[in-house]
Amino acid sequence: MSIALGTVTPSFKLPGVDGSDHALGDFSDAKLLALVQYCNHCPYVLAWEDRLIKLARDYADRGLRVVAVNSNDAARYLEDSFERMKERAEQLDFPFDYLFDASQSLARALGAERTPEVFLFDEQRRLRYHGAIDDSRDENAVSRSYLREAIDALLAGEEPPVTETESVGCTVKWK
């Protein structure tokens, strides 16, 4: 079961595709922190990938940090290995950190279930939005951009108009 709204970000320290370890405290300068349960192999992730990349770029200078986290069992899903993560991040020039949660501890602490699945935390690092990036994997059919709406609201000091939605995607591949 996923963490409840208002819950403080679980602490973590995970290796990133940039070759460095990244801890929660490393993002303390960010007004908003979006942890996105992510992976390489899932078609739902791939369908939303361009939109997540664009969103990260659009809000980078407004205080949002996006952190993608792959917690899948890479022994069974070879596309999700750390090496393949590095390749994908380089190939698409990810404008966000891409971390490998090999022990699956962060996914368990968040109660993550799907990829992609967004956990958006405010400046006090309390969960303010949880769920889907928007309401359709088909970019042309999107009518609500939940994550953008939540980010805009929080940056304006307001409540997100929608705080929880269902994440549609692949299951997290537990060991």
Add this chain to the structure above:
Amino acid sequence: MIELLYWEGCPSHPEAKALLEQVLAELGRDDRIVMTEVRSDEEAERLHFPGSPTIRVDGRDIDAMGAGGRPSLTCRIYHLPNGRVSPVPSREQMEAALR
């Protein structure tokens, strides 16, 4: 025979089935879709199941490119005519396989 093999861990098979039924109706066909749930890695191996959903018409995968993928309990990747990635096959793939 039209078979739709699926894994419950991937949410795409209801959408794929609905689209397949729609395409069949538009083509004036009343074939029954044989639904087969794949529950384990062993079944995936035995059924040569490269991911969910997999649709076969008379034993032939409607997406030849992905048919030889490693058998696995996973969501299958399809490529749409516009180049985008999708968890379900395109209408065009289904139509081509059923004509």
